[in-house]
Amino acid sequence: MQLRIKLLRPLLAVLAVTLGIAAATAPKRPLTHKDYASWRTIAGQKLSPDGRYVAYFLFPQEGDGEFVVRDLQTGTERREPAGVRPQPPARGEPSEPTPEAAPTTRGPILTFSADSRYVLFSIYPSKAETEAARKEKKKPEEISRHGMGIVNLTTPGAAVRIEKVATFQAPEEQGALVVYHKQSAAPPSGEGETAEDEDQRRGASSRPATPARRTGSDLVVRMLDSGAERTLPEVTEFQLARDGKLLVFSVGAKEEEKNGVFALALDANVDPRPLLAGKGRYARLSWNEQQNVLAFLTDRGESPSRFRLYGWKRGAADAEEWVGITSPGLQNGFQPSERGAVSFSRDGSKVFFGCARPQPRSSSSIQPSAADDERVVADLWHWKDGFIQPMQRVRAAQERNRTYRAVYHIQDKKLVQLAGPEMPEASPSEDGRWAAGISDLPYRSMVDYDTRYSDFYLVDTATGARRLAAQKRTGTPIWSPDGRYLLHYDDRQWHAIEAASGNRINLTEKLGVAFWNELYDAPGNPTAYGNGGWTQDGKYVLLYDQFDIWQVAPDGSSAECLTRGAGRRSRTQFRVVRLERDPRQRHIDPGKPLLLRAENIDTRDTGFWRTRIGAPSEPQRLLMGPKNYSAPTVAQKAEVYLLTASTFNEFPDLLVSGPDFKNLRKVSAANPQKEQLLWGTGELIRYKNLDGVPLSAALYKPENMEPGKNTRLLVNI
16 A cells, blocks of 8 residues: 555656646636626725734725735734725715714724734625615615724734724824724614704705704723723714823713713723713814814703804813803804814914804794795796806705804904805914915806806904905915915916915916926816925925926025926926825925935836935935836834835735835735736837827737737727
């Protein structure tokens, strides 16, 4: 028997090699619809703070996806089921929910703990669950739409999976914990629905509905190391401090006497402390940037929709009222509104909020008369309307819910309304000293045949005084970080408006290159090539021509080509890549290297270069090649970069590298089945059109195309 086995071993070895070669040389097959359905894309990719792990989602076009986390040191991977890819919001769905809307997530979310020991990720229903629910004709709110997974990266084992999680958050700076908000239980169809609610749901009401009181759902604090949990019932909103030591939340209880805003110290075994409590709704919990002052809105003790603005200083016993119903400083009939966002100036000295007139009585509260049976409902058109009736109808809900920005100066206890019906928008500078007023009212009727125009105003936030800065301009102005200048593009040039004087300075007319898109071929003024942002000291703004980047002082005193003309000489387009590790760092640090992404417009090679603000020489080339390199992201506490590279034949799998991009390493394989499929080749071709203008195009040829044989050509223009 042993002799037979010894004699068979060479034969088995030859057979194994033969089968391997046959598998490797198996003919490729054409793509089918099943291949399209199984083709996977990468979503939500992120590096851990220490740069050791990369995590991402893999979703097929149809079917269940998975969550993947990879140890970049050992190469080991852990995979968890993630369900069906979430659908994007429906067209026309508001991007910012009202305070009374249940919290939702729009796409797959993953986050690492601050110490990189845990990763949290979204879970969605499986395809089987969604198909079964569809067959049973269940409504979307009756399906468990979201869940949360927790992976301990320091120990083996499956993820902890928690169902019916609407949203979750981990502290950014420290603390091995997560706070997650459970989904609200959906009421049976029609339960508690008034005639007005039905009108609103069907889009039939012409009046704004009074927001219904919403009962909250469980908010759970989970310690990641021990798994211990603490449940806070009937929570509507929450804010977790970055240091992980404090949680503030609002309660919307069935017993309204239990409503309020509460603070819970997470580093001590104590009960939540009420900051303000009692019957009413509490909304728009908002920290200042330092997270030592909290602002919120409430109609406690008032009739519905009569909101006040409150503030709480961290460590204080109670919240204090900042703005009431009759506080001086608002226009006649205006009051704080829960429909507007609440935010602080950068230094925390000013708080901005929305105000509006009280909503009128709902149509359901008006008793119908006998004559109503013969009433004719019609749209009335008028030639002086700003927008034509179809646009008015589309914008009706937005206009009903419109609020106008106001500011409260905390130290001076002074309230100033900045915007109003005559000037609908006011965008404050980061320091809150000024606001840019914007009004399109005089030009709304022109949108049918022209572009959108607006008048720009400079608004003093201390007094509310307005000064007209520019008339009939396009675009949206951008504040400098120091609040001294407004930047805007108009009439093919970049301009700066000095806030103190109102002087308007043309920044680009004398620079000898075009800052507008020279290939723009649509009616109207051409768009700008764009800008790379401000330096954080406000001394310079980076402006793009077709190829190069210009470093321009907003007062017009200096302008120089930061890339020293290297882009134009080589027909390579340079653009700034933002690599800020701190999400609150919104501008360019002039003392740090500046990473640029480059693309040659002739060869379409891409890559990365490096320079500095004020650099005397051309940018330093780091990487350039015949691939499409994506803009990278960087780990928060390590010099580890994450990016993709793709060609017609190469899927954009994830790559990691150091800051010089010398050793790119592939760390994902989303679609290994591609090697079994007939694919093709792609190449750039150049030709001249009928006017003799040189043009370029991409030509894609199938892999099984026979040379010399006529093949059909599909032209996409």
